Amino acid sequence: MFHTDKPSGEFHSHTQSYKLGNIIMNDTRMTGQTYGRTAQLIRSDGFDGVMISVYLSGRFHGETAVGSYKGGRGAVMFKDSSAPSIHSSSNARFINLMFNREDIQRLVPSIDRLQGFVMTGKDAAPLVQQVAKYLTHLPNAADESAAKAGEELTGTILSVLNSTGEMSLSEEAHFSLLQTEVRWIIQQRYREADLDVARIAALARVSRATLYRAFADEVGISAYVTRIRVQMAATALADPQDKRLISEIALSVGFDQMSNFNRVFRRFFNCTPRDWRARFRQVRASA
Numbered sequence: 636m637f638h639t640d641k642p643s644g645e646f647h648s649h650t651q652s653y654k655l656g657n658i659i660m661n662d663t664r665m666t667g668q669t670y671g672r673t674a675q676l677i678r679s680d681g682f683d684g685v686m687i688s689v690y691l692s693g694r695f696h697g698e699t700a701v702g703s704y705k706g707g708r709g710a711v712m713f714k715d716s717s718a719p720s721i722h723s724s725s726n727a728r729f730i731n732l733m734f735n736r737e738d739i740q741r742l743v744p745s746i747d748r749l750q751g752f753v754m755t756g757k758d759a760a761p762l763v764q765q766v767a768k769y770l771t772h773l774p775n776a777a778d779e780s781a782a783k784a785g786e787e788l789t790g791t792i793l794s795v796l797n798s799t800g801e802m803s804l805s806e807e808a809h810f811s812l813l814q815t816e817v818r819w820i821i822q823q824r825y826r827e828a829d830l831d832v833a834r835i836a837a838l839a840r841v842s843r844a845t846l847y848r849a850f851a852d853e854v855g856i857s858a859y860v861t862r863i864r865v866q867m868a869a870t871a872l873a874d875p876q877d878k879r880l881i882s883e884i885a886l887s888v889g890f891d892q893m894s895n896f897n898r899v900f901r902r903f904f905n906c907t908p909r910d911w912r913a914r915f916r917q918v919r920a921s922a
Contacts, residue, residue, distance in 0.1 A: 639669065648665040653781060655782065656781070656782035656783075656784075656785030657735065657738050658734060659733040660773075661730065661731040662728075663730070665724070665726070665728075667725045667727075669723040670722055671719070671721035672718070672720050677718075683736050684716050685715055687712070687762075688712045688729050688732075689710075689766045690706060690710045690711075691708065691729065691730065691766075691767065693708065693727025694708075694724065695710075695712070696723055697722035697723060698721050699751035700718060700719060703751075704753050705753070709760070711763065712752070712753045713746075730770075732792075741805060742811060743793070743796065745803065758795060758799050761795055762791050769788075790814070790815030793812050813839065813849045817850075817856070820838050821859060821860055825860060825863045825867065826889050828890070828891040831857070835856060867888045868890070871884045871888070872884060872912040875915070
């Protein structure tokens with residue numbers, strides 16, 4: 636994949652990989668090294684993925700056909716594997732987010748123009764912070780959680796690119812950004828019983844029609860709100876330290892009618908809220 640120079644001294648490299656939906660995330664710690672993609676190597680291996688490198692420590696610099704670049708800790712750099720480049724780094728820890736070209740190009744049509752582009756400071760901070768947060772829990776994450784992390788990372792990448800004005804995003808990308816914002820709104824406000832589609836649209840500053848278009852391929856906004864509410868209720872009911880009445884828990888997560896809460900809960904978990912709570916209390920008692 637890369638042509639490397641022979642290290643002048645001791646060399647070590649350790650990489651741990653995670654699959655986050657459509658993203659391959661590599662956490663690499665490596666001593667100083669120079670490596671690159673040559674035209675011959677590109678022709679021979681056919682790899683044309685797009686990599687976004689998040690540097691957690693160390694410094695780097697390099698050359699592409701359009702010019703030079705450099706950066707350090709807290710920087711984010713874009714690499715196009717279908718274009719020649721040479722890259723050098725000091726002892727460093729960096730996270731590579733690897734995308735299939737067709738996946739990222741569908742969202743950012745001119746992604747190839749970002750070869751060697753480096754973001755720093757407040758422009759890069761949202762992505763750097765999110766990657767650092769994921770590293771603390773990804774080793775034990777279930778496949779569903781990992782896929783969700785990939786979706787959230789994609790949303791953050793699109794958001795930082797959009798904020799810098801460096802790239803024009805596709806309509807699909809703008810819908811992806813809207814989905815990320817709407818999910819955040821719902822996570823913050825699901826406890827409010829009057830959180831409906833009209834209110835979410837107002838909070839997101841878009842029309843209801845735009846909102847429906849953005850979520851056309853999903854189960855729907857109302858269903859998403861309901862799922863968040865019932866999952867939070869199930870977590871509370873399973874907590875032996877939570878002594879609230881079932882009706883109080885239902886109200887705290889946005890259900891204002893017990894009959895509706897019981898019906899929805901049974902649909903999700905195939906039992907009543909009371910049976911769900913009793914099941915976890917029984918498990919704790921027998922432990």
